[in-house]
Amino acid sequence: MKGCYCLIISMKKTDILDIGHLHQDYKFKKGYYVYIGSAMNSLVARINRHLSDDKKMHWHIDYLLDNVNSEIRDVLFNISEEKIECDLANRIAENGEIITKFGCSDCNCNSHLIYFKRKRDAMNSVKSAYYDLNMKYYNLSYFKKELMKK
Numbered sequence: 001m002k003g004c005y006c007l008i009i010s011m012k013k014t015d016i017l018d019i020g021h022l023h024q025d026y027k028f029k030k031g032y033y034v035y036i037g038s039a040m041n042s043l044v045a046r047i048n049r050h051l052s053d054d055k056k057m058h059w060h061i062d063y064l065l066d067n068v069n070s071e072i073r074d075v076l077f078n079i080s081e082e083k084i085e086c087d088l089a090n091r092i093a094e095n096g097e098i099i100t101k102f103g104c105s106d107c108n109c110n111s112h113l114i115y116f117k118r119k120r121d122a123m124n125s126v127k128s129a130y131y132d133l134n135m136k137y138y139n140l141s142y143f144k145k146e147l148m149k150k
Helices: 043-051 060-065 085-093 119-132 140-147
Strands: 003-011 015-019 023-028 031-039 070-079 113-116
Touching: 003 043, 003 060, 003 085, 003 119, 015 060, 031 043, 031 060, 031 085, 031 119, 043 070, 043 140, 060 070, 060 113, 070 119, 070 140, 085 113, 085 119, 113 119
Parallel strands: none
Antiparallel strands: 003 031, 003 070, 015 023, 031 113
């Protein structure tokens, strides 16, 4: 199963983090972050990896998710052969504040991590981006109920 996904991440309080070699001593503000990724081999395995606490630090997002103040609150994802990761990131970035160069070392985007002060704004931005791309999306509840049993 292939597709793209948006992790909705809560940062419970402002904290200073090192994100690999990318951002040393970077201040992540309290609020919500949307991380946009793709899984063109195994969408279920990729989302499960992000939800897991037991993993090697490989991608930028792993360092953020490893912090005690961060938590994935929802995942919105599409199932498709079409890689819309950058289109999603660029549309979502129009409504939020980008974290420069985060998660986009393999493309020309400015960022694949977008900050929002409120969860509602993060969720609405993601839903709007999927709507603009005419792409059906699913959420974490659907993932756990329908895809985890396969």
